[in-house]
Amino acid sequence: MSTVVHPRSVLSQHGIRRDSRRVPEAQRRGEELRRNREELLERLFSSLTRRDQRVRGEHYLRGLMLAEGRKSVRNIALSLGLPDEEQRLHHFICGSTWDWAPMRAAHAGFLDRLRPPEAWVLHPVTIPKDGEHTVGVDRFLDPRTGRIVRGQRAFGAWYASTALSAPVNWKLFMPRHWMEDEAVRKRAEIPPALAYGSVEQCAADAVLEAARDWGTPRRPVLMDLRGEVNRQSVRRFVTAGLPVLARTTAAGRFVVDDPALLPRSGGLTMSAASALDLGKSARRRVDWADPGGSGGVRTSWVATIRVRLPEEERVGQDRPLVLFGEWRPRQDTPAQVWVTDLAGTAPEDLLKLTKLTRKVALDLRIGADRTGTRDFVGRSFCGWHRHMTLASAAHTMRVLALHGGR
Structure with a gap:
């Protein structure tokens, strides 16, 4: 002890x-x-x-x-x-x-x-x-x-x-x-x-x-x-006016609302993992300091995609949303999936915020x-x-x- x-x-x-x-x-x-x-x-x-x-x-x-x-x-x-x-x-x-x-x-x-x-x-x-x-x-x-x-x-x-x-x-x-x-x-x-x-x-x-x-x-x-x-x-x-960054499951259902990826669909409901897979080519590398006390620097790949909640869940939710995915090196599936209304925040800054849960x-x-x-x-x-x-x-x-x- x-x-x-x-x-x-x-x-x-x-x-x-x-x-x-x-x-x-x-x-x-x-x-x-x-x-x-x-x-x-x-x-x-x-x-x-x-x-x-x-x-x-x-x-x-x-x-x-x-x-x-x-x-x-x-x-x-x-x-x-x-x-x-x-x-x-x-x-x-x-x-x-x-x-x-x-x-x-x-x-x-x-x-x-x-x-x-x-x-x-x-x-x-x-x-x-x-x-x-x-x-x-x-x-x-x-x-x-x-x-x-x-x-x-x-x-x-x-x-x-x-x-x-x-x-x-x-x-x-x-x-x-x-x-x-x-x-x-x-x-x-x-x-x-x-x-x-x-x-x-x-x-x-x-x-x-x-x-x-x-x-x-x-x-x-x-x-x-x-x-x-x-x-x-x-x-x-x-x-209450508080922005939210919430970890969710890869199986969670969202409506993709990103014209750059689905310009003619008008929104397609799919799992979070499938939605992030659409934007996988736009992933970027981010190096981050491990808050676990080791002092080491780790690497992740991150991407975001615009989504909205399914109609039955949209009551009171009018802010634009993004799905945020984090991949570890040499992994094809996201290690973590988050949804947030911080739509204008850079992916690397979103990653930094998510690591506070680890801290x-x-x-x-x-x-x-x-x-x-x-x-x-x-x-x-x-x-x-x-x-x-x-x-x-x-x-x-x-x-x-x-x-x-x-």
Whole structure:
């Protein structure tokens, strides 16, 4: 298990004592980290009016970064050397009344200043759970693995750029039986105003809530239509004025609407793979930096073709669309197929945007998962949201520490 780097260890990590010539640069980075850390803490906890809440918030955030293994309240308290704080920290997360929404908006505002996002990435997360009482637990088919699992379904709205990605909003899908049993709702502390919504609604709301309520910049939404998010969600984003870049299947049906390729057909319905095959001769080579951390440069071939949705799916969708295909070297079939209303965007720029989903998946696995995004165990709906809010901020803090504040 890798060791979490605490901000205070960053200067020694960069070898200040061993090489005096690096002192000015290391000191500058250390000072930048300190300023960013203080700004993030100030923004996060500005909505907490009580000093004891701010203290508990900082303790919990630091414990998420320091605790080894599962980020339970007990492990967090022990990692801080404050075992007597366990009950107070538990109350702060599960029994307090502070609102997580202002804290999430503050986190997004900090990231927007530090690393302006290039896109929203809507990322589903399956959180396996063995017990029956953890909030939102159910048995369901995991669309990523094709297996029946027991656990929670959550959706994270990530602020993503090539330099940094972090989750800033979360939605937890609540199955119908959790929402319709008043006794269960009361035990789980589900807010009375919260109504049942489908998986698709829950997913889209993770982005739409933030875009609507926080005054965030207009950014395209990257999403995956192969799983539990469907084209209804695309229409919701379009209605909200958010461009969409959605991964789809090669078998998805579209109407080719490209006069350069089918000048006399008036539109022909076919699979995405067949439509892209029409424009295969116009493919262009694009070299791209792998966001997976290897630092290597990879090569893909890309092409776009103008399409529209079939008539039965066009309600509310009047923007021009393009299919975007990516081929790997020496492959005849596209490795990825996307549909987007960013019709005027160059193919190489579309490719760069799609790689942000790769960045988010990696950062979830080696970053946010290590600050506790899958570790909350409890009945409290509000507790889950408060924990996820601080786990997301801990992810950002950890990334800043690892990269010297940059």
